[in-house]
Amino acid sequence: MKKTIFSIFIITVTIFGISAAPKKTIERPKLVVGIVVDQMRWDYLYRYYDKYEKGGFKRLLKTGFSCENTMLNYIPSVTAIGHSTIFTGTVPAIHGIAGNNWIDTDTGKSIYCTDDSTVNTVGSTSTAGKMSPRRLLATTITDELRLATNFQSKVIGISLKDRASILPAGHNPTGAFWLDDATGKFITSTYYMENLPEWVTRFNDSKPVDKLLANGWNPILPITEYDNSTADDSPWEGLLSGSTKPVSPYDVKKAYELNHGSLRQMPFGNSLTLQFAQAAVDGYKLGQKSSTDFLTINCASTDYAGHLFGPNAIEVEDVYLRLDRDLATFFAYLDKVVGKGKYLVFLTADHGAAHAEGFMEAHKMPTGFFGMNLQQNIENVLNKQFNTTNLILGIDNYQVFFNKHRIDSLRLDFSAIKAETVKTLLTQPGIQYAADQDNLPDTAVPMVIREMMVNGYNRLRSGSVVFLPLPGWLPDYSKKGTTHSVWNPYDTHIPLLFMGWNIPHGSTG
Ligand SMILES: [Zn+2]
16 A cells, blocks of 8 residues: 555656655744834724724724734833833843833943944934843744744834834844934934945935924824813823914924924824834835835824823814824735735734823822822831931832842841831832832732833842832823833723734633
8 A cells, every 4th residue: 555655656766856846834824013103002992993984993993903912021011111021032130121211230230122332323413222122031923933044034123113023123134213303304223234225314314204293293183082081281280392372273383393202202203103114014025025025113192192181181082083193004005016915914002001190180080199208208207217218229119129239238138128128118108019029929919010110120120119009190200191011900900902913813811
């Protein structure tokens, strides 16, 4: 029997020849596009659903797969950690990005996650390009794609924010680009290349910012239709540069002249990002060669607008409605040049955001401000108790960073200092829990939150005492608008959608 089969094989090969045998290739997507919508709460998928058009968020929801209960599994819930976690698949304890900033316990100085003094800006004379991913300790999915294809896959990172472009693109991408406010142009660093690609220069030279600001910022729908937001002039909304009231229409050219960074707070920051992403697809011919390429995009204006106006502002609703339309345009472009079903998109967020304190107060919800003189209050206790000064380097990421060199040289009991700090924190208004990070298993904090603390604690880059505010409470620097950082679902429940290549329609329960 065996022999017969063998003979048939020989005959077949002889007749048709090896080349005639069906060529087995593994099917792969031509392009993977990872979109991170900065500060997008999960509920925004449905809050504005009726006003979304069919090609953007609705296309993701109606044809893709939605993981409805996606929760961050670490704190602090901030941009750099969110992006590092999405793309490495691990947490700050392992990937090392323990905050946007943290305090270096050796030098006592604040460190920005992607700062790199050894590299230079490419594309402008500002210092905004002195950045690299060298503090990211783990590989990203984009790194792994490059490794798996012997670096034939192209990987590109794009964002207005340096960190949200650099961290997703990993250690060895084809390129990573972000916006230089000083010039309104996309730049990169010598970590990646010595000169901007020609298509980037062409894009920058076409003055896209001027074109986007030409028609001002009026609500895209009649103002009466923004019934998912509060009145247009609420006292807890912050002000766009140059304006005296948080009310449309805004004089966007004046705002931009006064402060180039204000572009980030307008919907046009997202439009610019997606236009640049489209130029990257064209410039690098992404998804148009044999190997799978990967494009990471962060839409950051949702975060800047959210911080400034708060989640319930008409401005924020308008930013989402316009992003929806920009996404539709971008997907339609990918359909055209890469092909419908040939590319795979995922869309998620790095974190959510709390409601504004004033909004919560006005509606009798639990809220308040914490953090008033927090460092001073702890220092007063420690100085008295341990009969010395300067034991604390600072507070960041809702963590207390200690002067370990001084504590060692004075031969003080570090555990006792941490215990005293925890005790003091628990007496402060708005603080619900505080814990010694080196002793989290023994801390009386609900298990799920304790696990988020452990995942978020990097022993070299996190403060040694962590604290949690009461639900709905914001740090005292967020008097207008909002912020994020905590474990609560408003900061950690995020969208996660897949669409395109081999993705069935559906959702988790
Ligand atoms: Zn933010």
